[in-house]
Amino acid sequence: MLHELKTEASPLSERQIDCLQQGLDQLDPSQTAWLSGYLAGRLAADRPAAVPTPDVTVLQVLYASQTGHGEALAAGLAETATAAGFSVRARNVLDLRPAEIRRLEYAVFVISTHGEGDPPDDAIDLFDYLQSGRRPALDGLKFSVLALGDRSYEQFCAAGRNLEDLLLACGAQAFAPRVECDVDYDQDAAQWSEQVIAHVRENQVGPDSGAETQRRPAHLSVVSSAPAWGRSRPFPATVERLQRITGPDSTKEVYHIELSLEDSGLHYEPGDALGVWAPNALESVEALLAVLNIDPATSVEVDDGEFTIRELLIHHRELTRLAPETIKGFAALGRDDSLQRRLDACDEKDLRRFIEERQFIDLVEAFPATVTAADLAGLLRPLTPRSYSIASSQAAVDAQVHLTVVTKIDQAPGGRRYGLASHYLNNRLQTGDEVGVFLEPNRRFRLPEDRSTPLILIATGTGIAPYRAFLQQLEEEGQSPRTWLIFGNPHLRSDFLYQREWLRWRKNGFVQRIDGAFSRDQEAKHYVQDVVRARAPDICEWLDAGARIYLCGALAMGDAVETALRQAVAGQRGLDQQAANTFMSDLRRDRRLLKDLY
Amino acid sequence: MKKPDTNLSPVERIKARSDFLRGTLVASLADSATGALAEDDTQLSKFHGFYQQDNRDLREDRRRRLLEPDYQFMIRARVPGGVCTPGQWLKLDEIARLWANGTLRLTTRQAFQLHGVLKRDLKNSIRAINDSLLDTIAACGDVNRNVMSSAVPEHSALHREVHDLARAVSSHLTPRTTAYHEIWLSDGGPRQRVAGSAVPDAEPLYGPVYLPRKFKMAFAVPPRNDVDVFAHDLGFIAIADKNVLAGFNVTVGGGMGMTQADPATYPRLAEVIGFCKPEQVLAVSEAVLTLQRDYGDRTNRKHARLKYTIDDRGLDWFRAEFERRLGDSLAAARPWEFSDNGDRYGWQEGDDGLWHLGLFIENGRIADHPGAEHLSGLREIAKRLEGEIRLTPNQNLVLANVPPAQRADIDALVRAHGLDGFRQASPLRLHAMACVGLPTCGLAMAESERYLPELVGRIEASMAGHGLGREAITIRMTGCPNGCARPYLAEIGLVGKGPGLYDLFLGAAFDGARLNRKYRESVRENDVLDLLDELFGAFVSDRKTGEHFGDYLLRAGFLDDCAAPGPGRDVPL
Ligand code: SRM
Ligand SMILES: Cc1cc2nc3c(=O)[nH]c(=O)nc-3n(C[C@H](O)[C@H](O)[C@H](O)COP(=O)(O)OP(=O)(O)OC[C@H]3O[C@@H](n4cnc5c(N)ncnc54)[C@H](O)[C@@H]3O)c2cc1C
Ligand SMILES: Cc1cc2nc3c(=O)[nH]c(=O)nc-3n(C[C@H](O)[C@H](O)[C@H](O)COP(=O)(O)O)c2cc1C
Numbered sequence A: 001m002l003h004e005l006k007t008e009a010s011p012l013s014e015r016q017i018d019c020l021q022q023g024l025d026q027l028d029p030s031q032t033a034w035l036s037g038y039l040a041g042r043l044a045a046d047r048p049a050a051v052p053t054p055d056v057t058v059l060q061v062l063y064a065s066q067t068g069h070g071e072a073l074a075a076g077l078a079e080t081a082t083a084a085g086f087s088v089r090a091r092n093v094l095d096l097r098p099a100e101i102r103r104l105e106y107a108v109f110v111i112s113t114h115g116e117g118d119p120p121d122d123a124i125d126l127f128d129y130l131q132s133g134r135r136p137a138l139d140g141l142k143f144s145v146l147a148l149g150d151r152s153y154e155q156f157c158a159a160g161r162n163l164e165d166l167l168l169a170c171g172a173q174a175f176a177p178r179v180e181c182d183v184d185y186d187q188d189a190a191q192w193s194e195q196v197i198a199h200v201r202e203n204q205v206g207p208d209s210g211a212e213t214q215r216r217p218a219h220l221s222v223v224s225s226a227p228a229w230g231r232s233r234p235f236p237a238t239v240e241r242l243q244r245i246t247g248p249d250s251t252k253e254v255y256h257i258e259l260s261l262e263d264s265g266l267h268y269e270p271g272d273a274l275g276v277w278a279p280n281a282l283e284s285v286e287a288l289l290a291v292l293n294i295d296p297a298t299s300v301e302v303d304d305g306e307f308t309i310r311e312l313l314i315h316h317r318e319l320t321r322l323a324p325e326t327i328k329g330f331a332a333l334g335r336d337d338s339l340q341r342r343l344d345a346c347d348e349k350d351l352r353r354f355i356e357e358r359q360f361i362d363l364v365e366a367f368p369a370t371v372t373a374a375d376l377a378g379l380l381r382p383l384t385p386r387s388y389s390i391a392s393s394q395a396a397v398d399a400q401v402h403l404t405v406v407t408k409i410d411q412a413p414g415g416r417r418y419g420l421a422s423h424y425l426n427n428r429l430q431t432g433d434e435v436g437v438f439l440e441p442n443r444r445f446r447l448p449e450d451r452s453t454p455l456i457l458i459a460t461g462t463g464i465a466p467y468r469a470f471l472q473q474l475e476e477e478g479q480s481p482r483t484w485l486i487f488g489n490p491h492l493r494s495d496f497l498y499q500r501e502w503l504r505w506r507k508n509g510f511v512q513r514i515d516g517a518f519s520r521d522q523e524a525k526h527y528v529q530d531v532v533r534a535r536a537p538d539i540c541e542w543l544d545a546g547a548r549i550y551l552c553g554a555l556a557m558g559d560a561v562e563t564a565l566r567q568a569v570a571g572q573r574g575l576d577q578q579a580a581n582t583f584m585s586d587l588r589r590d591r592r593l594l595k596d597l598y
Numbered sequence B: 001m002k003k004p005d006t007n008l009s010p011v012e013r014i015k016a017r018s019d020f021l022r023g024t025l026v027a028s029l030a031d032s033a034t035g036a037l038a039e040d041d042t043q044l045s046k047f048h049g050f051y052q053q054d055n056r057d058l059r060e061d062r063r064r065r066l067l068e069p070d071y072q073f074m075i076r077a078r079v080p081g082g083v084c085t086p087g088q089w090l091k092l093d094e095i096a097r098l099w100a101n102g103t104l105r106l107t108t109r110q111a112f113q114l115h116g117v118l119k120r121d122l123k124n125s126i127r128a129i130n131d132s133l134l135d136t137i138a139a140c141g142d143v144n145r146n147v148m149s150s151a152v153p154e155h156s157a158l159h160r161e162v163h164d165l166a167r168a169v170s171s172h173l174t175p176r177t178t179a180y181h182e183i184w185l186s187d188g189g190p191r192q193r194v195a196g197s198a199v200p201d202a203e204p205l206y207g208p209v210y211l212p213r214k215f216k217m218a219f220a221v222p223p224r225n226d227v228d229v230f231a232h233d234l235g236f237i238a239i240a241d242k243n244v245l246a247g248f249n250v251t252v253g254g255g256m257g258m259t260q261a262d263p264a265t266y267p268r269l270a271e272v273i274g275f276c277k278p279e280q281v282l283a284v285s286e287a288v289l290t291l292q293r294d295y296g297d298r299t300n301r302k303h304a305r306l307k308y309t310i311d312d313r314g315l316d317w318f319r320a321e322f323e324r325r326l327g328d329s330l331a332a333a334r335p336w337e338f339s340d341n342g343d344r345y346g347w348q349e350g351d352d353g354l355w356h357l358g359l360f361i362e363n364g365r366i367a368d369h370p371g372a373e374h375l376s377g378l379r380e381i382a383k384r385l386e387g388e389i390r391l392t393p394n395q396n397l398v399l400a401n402v403p404p405a406q407r408a409d410i411d412a413l414v415r416a417h418g419l420d421g422f423r424q425a426s427p428l429r430l431h432a433m434a435c436v437g438l439p440t441c442g443l444a445m446a447e448s449e450r451y452l453p454e455l456v457g458r459i460e461a462s463m464a465g466h467g468l469g470r471e472a473i474t475i476r477m478t479g480c481p482n483g484c485a486r487p488y489l490a491e492i493g494l495v496g497k498g499p500g501l502y503d504l505f506l507g508a509a510f511d512g513a514r515l516n517r518k519y520r521e522s523v524r525e526n527d528v529l530d531l532l533d534e535l536f537g538a539f540v541s542d543r544k545t546g547e548h549f550g551d552y553l554l555r556a557g558f559l560d561d562c563a564a565p566g567p568g569r570d571v572p573l
């Protein structure tokens, strides 16, 4: 079956093809399917890889994802579609060249929103292209958008909406309505997928038939053996160590947490994140129910079954992150119109601030309302897991996974309020307890395949976590590329996370250079972007040597550092703004500027 | 003679490659990843007047937090002869509050120490000290240290004359390297260059590797031995004819420090080697210092002080080599008499009609505590004082040369800020002294400054029980055998050995002219109290009139079985 590959165009030699043929002949169909999935998965993992230009008449599942949800959904859709007999593969929009975009015929986009209404980094070039002067005519394209987002953000699903608008403006047609998903996207996404597949089936997109799929399994794109543990089936990891790692007088409460993945079979790479399910605290739930005068044992029926309201609130509903719907729904149940009037007086910005400063208990305490258990179940959004960058390498810690978590503490009108998951991890858990976790692979934030690539690692706060994983990995491998850590936090004395380890790595030659930007150690605030600016010549010298730049930590830091980098390069090389922008987008495209911001 | 290079102690090599004390200090200061200096620079920093330390109370906790030790610096400011102006005081006070831990520490060598200064604030602090016309260079390191001089001789003119000489020797023996100015006082400009190459630095007196070890000098004005003249490498005992300075008896080879369980190290009293004229003081100092520079042991820092050079080669050899260098010989020593090695408290009139107020500062630590706002109080006093401030060799203070008209004002301020502790404190407490010890001193093995006040309280109770409440007994504690509070010259000496564990030394002379002896090893507080209680009992019943506790213990035979501290003598001459 591989003889058709014996063509001029084939990158393989005849010998290679014969070898492959021999090997493949010994496989049964399911083994062949598995292997093809494996190869595709590897292709997706190794970049930049020379992927042969796909058959553009096939439905394309394109995704732009930052934290991996969209990517997983796209892969799932491709898998379903393939199982249904179509030749479908999921691709990152980053890999689309302009020529391919112009030739797209059927495409669906899975795209999340990040930053403040921004598209994921991988989609920046696509967005730029679609709104540039040379934007393509896409009259031949039929598409649909699945937008991922989070209603608690001001610009809900803005990137998906904007993408649709841009495509429409280029003349493309939407073959199915855009679907906007909140954090509990499973159902909405499944419905949208069905719609897409139904549409494709009706319109017989592409040349494929079931028989052909059998014949060309290489178009399968996803490893089909789904991992046993996942978002909806978290692994109960045992807490083995909980250690505060900021000094006693630090304004930040940061913990180093070691969890055991023993016997889970889970494997992660440096750069990946861990999803953590955190239940609400029994006391908070009971306090809330007491204020509302609801018997905790009241039974309520929801989509996933019947629960006592106590149980539902602990394990299935968000109490700390408010969504606009929740507030509006709650206002409607008010015993007076004080909340409603308050909301009416709010513009979007005010509403945002209102939300950020409050948890549900703050609403309940401040605005009297008559609320039943069933009301509550409907008002509150489903509980979502939180992501934490993994701070360890399995090469060094085997079956453990380490996290670096800062407790989110806010001053609400009703007093101090803690973030759900960070408080759970740092303050409520004790060693020996179990916590439900799952892996969130992040292929966009890995060490370079070529381990000799110089690394510039820029982080603020807990953003240092994945770099610890990188260094553990490099140390275990005995690799020491030129590495430069630029780290920012308030005070050197109390807030240099993992300081002893970093100093040890520096001493042993695994890190060549560390610049601390400790913002409050001197009168004038001093941040990581200031280091980038002050060290512009060195930054450029490292870039010339092929360095990759990683950014991890707060969103605002990411923007500031990118600006500083652009200025540094422009200044050193004498580039005008246009050229500097091009330089930056080339860096991004070449995956030499990688970001993990939250 | 100079030993072959291979045997040199590591510090010698660091000095040799330091380019006149530069090392990599500038890079160390700029390293934003750590609060510490590069390892070699922690040796060189001493010559610039500061020590790298860490808060030892926090060590274990920070290790668990994966943070480096709580690195911080102790800066020592030299105050030659212990005399500073109110303006200088105010500056130090400001630095203490801005960049240090909010306290000022008066040392046993009449200098200031600031603790808890972070690396980022070193430059500001050192600059500010220099702005005040005090300095930090050579406050520590293998050089001549702060030169001491009796705080309040009865005769003002004599004090001034001796003090002026102390200052002159101090500046004569100050290192000449330009590194200090370059690193701390200039605005980061590179070293001055001429025709492309750096102007070579030079140390005419010290040479590029400085001394083998620290070198200490003191001037005593009898009858006061507050400086403990016999504890110094080089000492001058002023001899006056009818209140006019005639010259000095010269003492050499004193030192306190010893090392735990190393019998080759020991405290040693200085020996009197003759008499010199005031105009010979510089030459004598230079001769002794260069002799030690050339013959001191550079292979073993535990054995590198002048006292070992003398004991190894004999006093005769020393005298010959010294006289060769001096180009002269000393006259015969003249008689003198010391009364005590403590301080005087309260008002005292000088012979020029100006007044001196001795203030008790427990262990030299000046801080603000509720009811005892000493730091604030002294700030207020310094703002008004029409006189000078003297740091005493026993970690206390004298407000000196106060016009009679200002006495009442000063008294009011002293009372208002709880600085009049000397009025109530027992003589035992007024004669107590403790080194810094934990948590800053890296060498401490037991508590010292933080603990002695409590212990004194308990000993006071015991003494009161024997009717000894008004008896003056010198008691000194150190956190290790290095002897920073000169514990071997106290009637009761407690030398730290481990947490809560001390060696008990007894029987030194009240005037500092005889070392004590180790009476018991490794005792805890209860043992100390029991042992002392018993001895107080014997003392009360058997003492001769006016006999001091230390003298009594020796005479009554309590110390007969206790070995003398080393091959050196335990009484001078
Ligand atoms: C502050 C002071 C004690 C006090 O409570 O006032 C002090 C404090 C320290 N001394 Fe001292 N010495 C101080 C007077 C003394 C004295 C008393 C004197 O000079 O009259 C002695 C005994 C005399 C002598 O030198 O023999 C003394 C003998 C030592 C030694 C042992 C030296 C030796 O050769 O045996 C050390 C350890 C060393 O140098 O290796 C030492 C080392 C130290 C250090 C710097 C610890 C270190 O090397 O890391 C201590 C700093 C503690 C801290 O946290 O501040 N210190 N030190 C005194 C500062 C004097 C000054 O202003 O310069
Ligand atoms: C890829 C990724 C990696 C991450 N890595 C780390 C890491 O290594 N370490 C780490 O500490 N964190 C990391 N985070 C952040 C982490 O996922 C959580 O967001 C953070 O810990 C806060 O969650 P929480 O449950 O404690 O607080 P929440 O319960 O989610 O937040 C509670 C409070 O936040 C306020 N609030 C602020 N903004 C909003 C909003 N838009 N909507 C609603 N409420 C808001 C409210 O007052 C609320 O009370 C990462 C995030 C991502 C996406
Ligand atoms: C730092 C950050 C910022 C976000 N900003 C928004 C936003 O502005 N609007 C929105 O609808 N969702 C926002 N989200 C939510 C994500 O879009 C949502 O979590 C989505 O499921 C992520 O999909 P992905 O993993 O494919 O990137 C944000 C998430 C993060 C972590």
Ligand code: SF4
Pocket (backbone or CB within 6 Å): B435, B436, B437, B438, B441, B442, B443, B444, B445, B448, B478, B479, B480, B481, B482, B483, B484, B485
């Ligand atoms: S005697 Fe020892 S413990 Fe006390 S300050 Fe000196 S070196 Fe430190």
